Amino acid sequence: xxxxxxxxIMRKQHMQFLLHQRDLTMRQGIRTEQHSLNQCxxxxxxxxxxxxxxxxxxxxxxxxxxxxxxxxxxxCFDCHATTPDLPQSAKALIQxxxxxxxxxxxxxxxxxxxxxxxxxxxxxxxx
Numbered sequence: 001x002x003x004x005x006x007x008x009i010m011r012k013q014h015m016q017f018l019l020h021q022r023d024l025t026m027r028q029g030i031r032t033e034q035h036s037l038n039q040c041x042x043x044x045x046x047x048x049x050x051x052x053x054x055x056x057x058x059x060x061x062x063x064x065x066x067x068x069x070x071x072x073x074x075x076c077f078d079c080h081a082t083t084p085d086l087p088q089s090a091k092a093l094i095q096x097x098x099x100x101x102x103x104x105x106x107x108x109x110x111x112x113x114x115x116x117x118x119x120x121x122x123x124x125x126x127x
Contacts, residue, residue, distance in 0.1 A: 041082065063076075
């Protein structure tokens with residue numbers, strides 16, 4: 001899976017992306033996923049030998065390793081979850097897919113009756 005931005009850009013500008021996302025969400029009520037902290041956690045979190053998620057800010061994990069190296073504290077996770085909430089994520093995908101279908105119906109756009117794009121979008125493979 002590819003990151004939402006090239007690695008060199010993310011290394012230098014991830015905080016600006018997160019602050020912009022925060023402003024859109026908290027101040028304007030606009031929720032997007034491209035630079036969402038939840039998306040970062042879901043993609044970059046690792047599992048231990050027992051298959052349990054390791055908090056992303058734990059020592060030697062994705063966020064902590066770079067922040068320790070640069071002597072920058074991570075305060076994001078004072079409030080935000082350090083491991084994915086997968087059932088919530090699945091629910092969000094389904095809600096987004098339903099929202100798109102409703103928008104298509106309201107605007108009169110033809111629906112893709114084959115369902116290919118909808119199945120790929122919500123991760124369900126129907127026969």
